[in-house]
Structure formats: C-alpha cells, structure tokens
Amino acid sequence: MKSEKISEAVVRRLPVYLRYLNELQKREVSTVSSQELGQKLDLNPAQIRKDLAYFGDFGRKGIGYDVSYLIEKIRQILKLDQKINVALVGAGNLGHALSNYNAFLKDNMKIVAIFDSYSPKVGMKINNLVVQPMEELEKTVHEHGIRIGIITVPDFEAQNVANQLIASGIEAILNFAPTILKAPAHIRIHTADFTTDLQSLAYYLDNGKEDAAHDNNEVDG
Amino acid sequence: MKSEKISEAVVRRLPVYLRYLNELQKREVSTVSSQELGQKLDLNPAQIRKDLAYFGDFGRKGIGYDVSYLIEKIRQILKLDQKINVALVGAGNLGHALSNYNAFLKDNMKIVAIFDSYSPKVGMKINNLVVQPMEELEKTVHEHGIRIGIITVPDFEAQNVANQLIASGIEAILNFAPTILKAPAHIRIHTADFTTDLQSLAYYLDNGKEDAAHDNNEVDG
DNA sequence: TAGATTGTTAATCGATTAACAATC
C-alpha cells in the first residue's frame, strides 16, 4: 500500500475489474490472477497489479486474488458499500432509458428522483418515480441525501441545471449534454457525450471506401 | 504539418473543438485564438495548437484561427464531410433515445437502420425507421453502405451482435453494453459505458458525508 | 522443492506544457 495520489485512469479501471469479478463470482470461480484478468479485459497484468496495490495488498503471491475478497475491497474503494442516491434531471428519451438501469446498478446506487422543467412532463410516472418540477430540487436532494446528479437535458439548459444541482448540495455530476460544464473544483464532473464518441470513430474509418457510401433510402414520412 | 501517428487523445478532442467552433460560427465570430479556445474548453492552449498542427497549418501568426476554415478542416479530418451511415442494433429504451439524436449529428452521420432480434419489436416504427430482424443485417449494411454500428443490446448479447456487425462488413462500433468486446484489430471499438462512469464518480464523493445518506422514500408500486 | 504469481522498483514510453523564434 502506498499513499501516492491516485490518477483518474486508475479509478476508471476499478469498475471494469469489479464487473468481471462479479461475473467470475457468479460462475463460482474463487481465485483469479492478474494474468487472466489482463487477458479478459485487454489490459497489461502489471498494470492491474499496480492499480490494486495502490489500495492495499489484496493478492497472495503464487496464488492470485481471491475473487470475493477483491470484490469486497473494490466496492469499499468505490464507496459502493454504502447507499448512494442519485437524481436525474431531464425526463426525455435518454433520461427514461437511464432510469431503467437502476436494476444494473444494484441496490447501492439508485436513481431516487427525476426532475424536469417542462411542465407537461411533471407528474408523469417513470419507473415508479413521479417526475418533479425543478422547484423541488433542493428540498428533495436534502430529504433523500442525494449526492450525484445526472444531466440529460438539452445542451443549452445543461449549465443552468448544473448550477442548480450544485447549489442544492450535490457533489458529483454525470453530464450527457454535449457541452463543457463549468463548476467549482470540489464538484466532480464526468462527461458522457456520445456525439463526440461517434464523431471520433469516424476518423478511424478506412478512406479507401469513401465512395462506397450509397444513397440512403430509409422509410420516410 | 508532421506525419507522426496521431494519438487517440488528440482525435477525441477534435469533435470538442468542432462543437465550440460551430457555436462561434452561429454567433458570427470569424476568428478565434488557441488561448480563447483553451479557456472555454478547459484545455491548455499549447495543446490545442499542437493538436491542430498535426494536420496542417490552419492558423495565422498574430491573428489566430479562421472559424469557418477550421470547421471545414476538422470536418475533413474527421471525415464528416462525407455521408456516413450508421446502423443501430437494439431497439430498447436506449436505442430509442439514441435514434433521436440524428438531428444532432447533422446531415452527414445518420442512423439509417435499426435492428432487433426480439420479434415483437420487429416492424415497429422508430423515427421513420422500421425495426428490422437481425437476418436482414448483412443485406441492409451493403445496400446502405453502412460503416458504423451502435450496440444497445443487453451485455450478454453484445459480443454476438458485434460479431454479426463485423461479419456484415462494418468498420467501427460504438458499444453501449457494459462489456469488453473482442474484435479483429482493424475494427475500431469505442465503449460508452455509463455504469462505469457512474461507479467511478462515486469514488470522488467526500467521505465525511457518508452518514448523511438517508432512507429513500421514493414512490413505490 | 519447483512453479506460479504477487508487489514494487526501475525503465520506457507517451502525452502535456513551457518557451520562443517566426511573422502577421
């Protein structure tokens, strides 16, 4: 165990380890080596050992890592051993889709409130949650001890919503709007922008095929 | 202009530049400096200049970058100056949400077909596209010259769908399923996994507040 | 004991940033 500061790259790999470990546990595999993890996750085994060693001596020399023990430890590191409540702002298609992923996030991380500023949406029921008006944000954040906000509003509203989330006491934001949010340094913001993902993918297309693009004849209204 | 190989980090920043440049163009701003770009996008100006210089001498010393010209150049680099057709596999909530973003992607990148293996979904109309069965994948990919696939199926189906996309001739994949896909080296895969995003966010929560988590009293069925 | 595998140090690789001559 060392006490250097942990880079974001390391932190982002932990959930990936966790996911595969959970799969191993389901298959009743009790031990795994950095070698095998690396092969499955397309990572260098030394990197995996180093990542884990930042947080403790979780493995056994000559043996590998105990799957259940490592799951427990990574869950602790990521704070997934405590209940973390999440608010979602933006009850559009994407917000609707994400609210379904509650199941995925297991018991501990949970979307407990959905907000929208567009009045016809307020009062709608989405996955057992009633869409609330923005006016109730602060009250609800305090009542439920909500610590993370997810933004799924259009880009031009995103900064405004972020400001409101921050003012209400939220600590971290996952932003799906295609815009760079400004926030105080103590607020953690991750951007999940698939237009950027998709556009950067285009760069890697093989240009020998550019004239292979056909007209598109999709069904049209 | 140099001919080193371009790192993925550089390529991923280009769409971010493009997005802000489009905003500037809408506001009829004709020129911008790396300094101003850096400030707006939270990036180092030297990095922006270096990124752009990989592809050409787009700026003018003492002046900055011509907004319209730079937009044109970045669009060329990212191949967004040609029509790129996209197929979406998985007509669930998330697939539905993404198909709406066609508007966002402007004219050149477009979802032109949606597939699902679950028969009750086949034939449904989503944004003017009829959901097709997986059996029609290869035929449709060729007919429309589809080059990119988006995967929005459950994790346990993702690898299988990826294999089919690759077999049908697709060149790149944007994967929303929380799993690491295996593919030949010439296929480019980007993963957009928000469960990972969300879990890594939890790491950054301030632990002084852990006992502030309340019971959650969401509306329940 | 022999084989396997960790944790960790040192080496390498790559990406970011600073600095500045060139020049608009």
Add this chain to the structure above:
DNA sequence: TAGATTGTTAATCGATTAACAATC
C-alpha cells in the same frame, strides 16, 4: 513599429510496462 499569436522544439510530467526478489 509594437502587440498578438502561431507552429514547433525542448522540458516536464505522468502513465504504462518490464523485470525481479519475495513468497505462497
């Protein structure tokens, strides 16, 4: 000309990987 800003080289910083002693 003086001020601004690029393109690029060199310096710095940080992350990944290799190597290996420790040890199960």
